[in-house]
Amino acid sequence: MGNTWFTQLRHFLDDSDEFWNSKGPARKLTEYLCSIVKAATSEVLEISFPTGIRCRRRPKRKPCQGEVYAFLDNKKNVIEWYCPLCEDNGYISDWENTKWDMRFSDIILVRLSLFESALIQNKTLAGPDLTGCFDAANEVSDSIAVYYTPEELEALLGYIAAEANHTSDKNLGEELDLLYERLEILLDTIELKTLR
Ligand SMILES: [Zn+2]
Numbered sequence: 001m002g003n004t005w006f007t008q009l010r011h012f013l014d015d016s017d018e019f020w021n022s023k024g025p026a027r028k029l030t031e032y033l034c035s036i037v038k039a040a041t042s043e044v045l046e047i048s049f050p051t052g053i054r055c056r057r058r059p060k061r062k063p064c065q066g067e068v069y070a071f072l073d074n075k076k077n078v079i080e081w082y083c084p085l086c087e088d089n090g091y092i093s094d095w096e097n098t099k100w101d102m103r104f105s106d107i108i109l110v111r112l113s114l115f116e117s118a119l120i121q122n123k124t125l126a127g128p129d130l131t132g133c134f135d136a137a138n139e140v141s142d143s144i145a146v147y148y149t150p151e152e153l154e155a156l157l158g159y160i161a162a163e164a165n166h167t168s169d170k171n172l173g174e175e176l177d178l179l180y181e182r183l184e185i186l187l188d189t190i191e192l193k194t195l196r
Helices: 024-042 114-123 128-136 150-166 170-195
Strands: 004-008 049-054 067-073 078-082 089-093 108-113 143-148
Touching (some): 024 067, 024 143, 049 108, 049 143, 108 150, 108 170, 114 150, 128 143, 128 150
Parallel strands (some): 004 089
Antiparallel strands (some): 078 089
């Protein structure tokens, strides 16, 4: 069974939004909470969603393989998070207007399966400005999560469309089309966010 953690993000930060604890487990916990805040506040739909963040628990000293789900409750300004595997979970408050508060930023969290990220890296002409973030992203549930601005996501869509139109490989074309359609829907949700 997991624990329930009630945390206030500013307890972990100094006046300039830097981490109080510059190393060790306390810093790891701070980074973990900040990454959850960033993910939760960049999502537009008010639903619990997979963040691409790997659970930090190590039951019996083995890393939990679960992926953290998060949800921003806009009415209470509380971020709820949980690991579906080990049931570790918590509530984060006092995160508003820290530098991990993405409510008013236009970046969007893009979750790609390892298959999709390999497709982009190996089959399209998208350069390291768009794919460099793949290497730094943690793999969890056979996926990675990266952040893009609308301009970057649009550029990426352009590379995917170009290759889909260009290839004579029918399967590859279909795979690229599917990916294109999914990412295009994500791009549309950014507009929702600016209306929020
Ligand atoms: Zn877990």
